[in-house]
Amino acid sequence: MVKRTQRPYVSRRTVKGRTYYYFRRNEKFVRLPDNPDSPEFDHAYWACRSGRNVAVKTSFDALITSYLASPAFLAKAPTTRKEYRRTLDQIRAKNGPKDFTRLRRRDVIAARDTHAEHWRKANAMVEMLSILARHARDLEWIDFNPAENVEKLKGGSYEPWPPWALDAFSREAEGTALTAYHLGVGTGQRLGDLCKMEWDHYDGDAIAVVQGKTGQRLWVACPADLREYLDALPRTGRFILAKNLTHPLGKRTVQRLVEGVRKKIGATAYVIHGWRYTAAMQLAEAGCSDSEIAAVTGHRTLQMVQKYRAGANQRRLSRQAQDRRDRT
Numbered sequence: 546m547v548k549r550t551q552r553p554y555v556s557r558r559t560v561k562g563r564t565y566y567y568f569r570r571n572e573k574f575v576r577l578p579d580n581p582d583s584p585e586f587d588h589a590y591w592a593c594r595s596g597r598n599v600a601v602k603t604s605f606d607a608l609i610t611s612y613l614a615s616p617a618f619l620a621k622a623p624t625t626r627k628e629y630r631r632t633l634d635q636i637r638a639k640n641g642p643k644d645f646t647r648l649r650r651r652d653v654i655a656a657r658d659t660h661a662e663h664w665r666k667a668n669a670m671v672e673m674l675s676i677l678a679r680h681a682r683d684l685e686w687i688d689f690n691p692a693e694n695v696e697k698l699k700g701g702s703y704e705p706w707p708p709w710a711l712d713a714f715s716r717e718a719e720g721t722a723l724t725a726y727h728l729g730v731g732t733g734q735r736l737g738d739l740c741k742m743e744w745d746h747y748d749g750d751a752i753a754v755v756q757g758k759t760g761q762r763l764w765v766a767c768p769a770d771l772r773e774y775l776d777a778l779p780r781t782g783r784f785i786l787a788k789n790l791t792h793p794l795g796k797r798t799v800q801r802l803v804e805g806v807r808k809k810i811g812a813t814a815y816v817i818h819g820w821r822y823t824a825a826m827q828l829a830e831a832g833c834s835d836s837e838i839a840a841v842t843g844h845r846t847l848q849m850v851q852k853y854r855a856g857a858n859q860r861r862l863s864r865q866a867q868d869r870r871d872r873t
Contacts, residue, residue, distance in 0.1 A: 552590065555581075568593040584614040587637075595641045603686050605677075606641040609633050612680045624737055624757035632666075632673040645677070646686050653692045664698040671695050705826040705853075706815045713810040721794060722802040724778065724786060729817060731771030733824030733842040736800070736817050740793045742785045747775060756843050763843045825853040830860065 554570040555577070566577040568590060575593050578586045588610040595606070612618055613633070618626065636656075653674050660667035675692035682690065706714075711730070718726055728739045737757045746753045749772065754763045767775070775785070784793035800817060807813050821842060828838045835850045844850050 552581075554594065555590065570594075584610045587613060591637050591641045594638070603644055603646045603681075604642055605645050606637060608645045608677055608681055608684075608686070609637055611684065612677060615680065617680070622758055622760050628669070629673065629676075632669045635670070636673065636677075645681055648674070648678070648691050650691045650695065653695050657695065657698065661698060668697040671697055703816065703818055703822060705823040705856075706812070706819050710810065710812040710815055711823065714806055714812065717810050718803075718806045720802070721786060721799060722806050724774075725799050725803060725817070726820065727771050727774045728785065729820030730823050730827075731768050731774075732765045733821050733828075734765070735821060736796050740784070740786050740796055740799060743783055744780050744785060745783075747785070749776070754843070759843065759845055761843050761845065763840075765841055765843075822853070825850065826856060829853045829856070829858075 554568055556567045556569050558565045558567065564579070566579065566581060566586070568575040568577055570593075575589075577589050577593075580586055588606065591606050613630075618629065621629065653671060656670050656674065657667045660670060671692055675690060675695075678687065678690040678692050681687045714726055715723070725736070725739055728734070728742065729736070732739075732752060732754070734754055735756070735758060738754055741757065742752055742754070747767075751764050751766045754765055755761070756763065778785075781787045782790045782792070786794045786799060788794045788798075803817055804813075807815065825838055825842050825844075828841060829850075835847045835854060838844070838850045838853065839847060842850070
């Protein structure tokens with residue numbers, strides 16, 4: 546029996562306990578390498594999908610295959626590798642056999658603008674082309690980076706949510722969107738880490754977190770309002786943001802539910818990642834030190850933490866100045 550895999554045109558056949566992979570499209574039937582996670586499998590798959598063997602030694606396909614096998618890529622966190630592969634597959638599908646050394650700045654801008662309606666995807670394209678160009682320089686294919694300093698598109702704000710947006714969201718949201726909100730603002734973690742939080746990670750006082758992006762292990766104490774919310778929340782599965790008894794909801798599902806509330810309250814300019822910034826800003830305004838803020842958010846450098854402290858100090862000084870003005 547042949548089973549279809551997630552990749553288009555790839556079939557899987559198991560014979561006597563051994564699994565074989567094939568590329569099947571129309572009359573074409575080609576055996577692929579046994580390990581679907583290997584660079585060799587990627588290379589063979591995209592060669593078949595392009596309809597011809599990759600003859601150019603400096604092709605996009607050859608460069609991507611090389612990068613996927615590089616220490617720089619393999620050292621990334623699993624979630625980061627997954628995100629990179631998603632963009633790399635898009636680049637490969639369109640440019641696989643083309644010569645990477647012919648890539649120019651105008652081509653990078655054109656690739657960005659193709660996804661202009663989705664600014665995250667557009668910026669991911671610029672970032673990935675720049676990463677590939679740096680790898681090509683290391684291989685001495687090129688001596689310049691055509692994606693360097695290409696301006697990224699601006700989308701939703703990564704600034705902290707203003708009080709009116711927080712109040713409106715907490716009033717209008719319900720179910721998953723409200724739970725995500727409390728977890729996001731309460732713990733200051735990224736959405737991917739919120740989705741992976743399990744009830745067993747919560748001890749009634751704090752939540753244990755392993756950050757997907759950094760691999761850093763954190764013990765995040767929960768503020769009183771988050772503890773109160775979680776203690777009253779029905780447990781419908783293993784995960785706090787549960788899809789069913791054993792699996793969590795995906796990031797895109799949560800994003801879609803949150804986006805519905807954002808549109809309803811007129812807060813489309815503010816994104817989920819802003820909750821992480823909101824937590825840091827609230828901690829800074831409460832007088833927490835840089836180290837205390839980083840202990841909650843898990844920032845590995847203090848540069849971003851100091852940004853929030855500067856904003857909090859500016860607000861405090863402004864308030865003091867105006868209060869003094871009122872008194873006189």
